[in-house]
Amino acid sequence: MRTTAKIIDGNALSKQLREDVAARTSALKARGLTPGLAVVLVGDNPASQVYVRNKVKACLDAGLHSVLEKYEATMTEAELLARVDALNNDPSIHGILVQLPLPAHIDAHKVIEAISPAKDVDGFHVASAGALMVGQPGFWPCTPYGCMKMLESIGYDLRGKHAVVIGRSNIVGKPMALMLLQKNATVTVCHSATANLKAMTLQADVIVAAVGKRNVLTADMVKPGAVVLDVGMNRDDAGKLCGDVDFAGVSQVASHITPVPGGVGPMTITMLLVNTLEAAERACAS
Numbered sequence: 001m002r003t004t005a006k007i008i009d010g011n012a013l014s015k016q017l018r019e020d021v022a023a024r025t026s027a028l029k030a031r032g033l034t035p036g037l038a039v040v041l042v043g044d045n046p047a048s049q050v051y052v053r054n055k056v057k058a059c060l061d062a063g064l065h066s067v068l069e070k071y072e073a074t075m076t077e078a079e080l081l082a083r084v085d086a087l088n089n090d091p092s093i094h095g096i097l098v099q100l101p102l103p104a105h106i107d108a109h110k111v112i113e114a115i116s117p118a119k120d121v122d123g124f125h126v127a128s129a130g131a132l133m134v135g136q137p138g139f140w141p142c143t144p145y146g147c148m149k150m151l152e153s154i155g156y157d158l159r160g161k162h163a164v165v166i167g168r169s170n171i172v173g174k175p176m177a178l179m180l181l182q183k184n185a186t187v188t189v190c191h192s193a194t195a196n197l198k199a200m201t202l203q204a205d206v207i208v209a210a211v212g213k214r215n216v217l218t219a220d221m222v223k224p225g226a227v228v229l230d231v232g233m234n235r236d237d238a239g240k241l242c243g244d245v246d247f248a249g250v251s252q253v254a255s256h257i258t259p260v261p262g263g264v265g266p267m268t269i270t271m272l273l274v275n276t277l278e279a280a281e282r283a284c285a286s
């Protein structure tokens with residue numbers, strides 16, 4: 001039987017969550033504290049320039065303070081580490097985001113580890129990853145955190161469900177698996193060396209596709225009624241933005257699906273705002 005999946009609208013959910021961020025930001029400002037995010041961009045990667053502009057704009061729209069620091073691609077690692085150190089010690093800044101990728105001569109891991117875990121709103125620091133792993137308070141990476149909010153928005157109970165994550169990156173796949181596990185799902189992580197991806201996805205109640213390749217998930221790979229979250233951001237042959245999921249086909253089988261664009265993408269920035277606000281609230285409480 002053919003069904004048409006319900007769309008989980010990332011723009012609409014983001015709007016709701018950003019209104020909540022704006023209200024909590026106003027309350028914090030009334031107590032004399034304005035949450036602040038510093039976004040650091042090194043070099044002139046065109047996609048990164050768009051991303052950082054959107055992040056800063058989203059902050060300002062929600063009433064947060066945000067500064068964009070742009071540096072030449074020739075900036076040295078030592079200079080960048082010195083900037084991170086200065087931001088760690090700046091009381092007007094509660095969140096620090098160093099946009100990736102960094103130029104090849106800079107060790108991205110070293111730079112991320114230099115960010116104070118209390119200001120690591122990207123959730124990329126080893127301390128943040130460790131906190132997620134052991135279920136302690138910390139910052140969750142924004143994209144998988146946004147996916148969890150999307151599942152929450154449809155009232156989905158993960159207990160006892162089988163979730164299949166396709167992709168094992170440190171930014172999405174691995175933290176996604178830990179978050180699903182924390183909500184009592186049975187989790188399978190698939191990747192480029194998985195022998196039979198379709199055999200795995202056909203068992204899934206929830207599928208998160210986070211590979212960065214078109215048509216990784218097609219209708220024949222999805223159990224009827226499954227919930228499908230598409231983290232991919234790719235271009236089709238016509239240059240149009242598309243995800244990892246064959247949306248036209250899979251939306252005939254799934255019960256819920258996220259579109260690209262307008263799905264997980266806006267949620268990533270929304271969760272960055274949530275994390276920055278949370279960092280400021282923690283700073284206020286401590």
Ligand code: GUN
Nearest residue numbers: 097098099100101122142
């Ligand atoms: N590059 C692509 N996505 C991200 C992100 O979420 N955070 C950072 N810092 N860099 C990125």
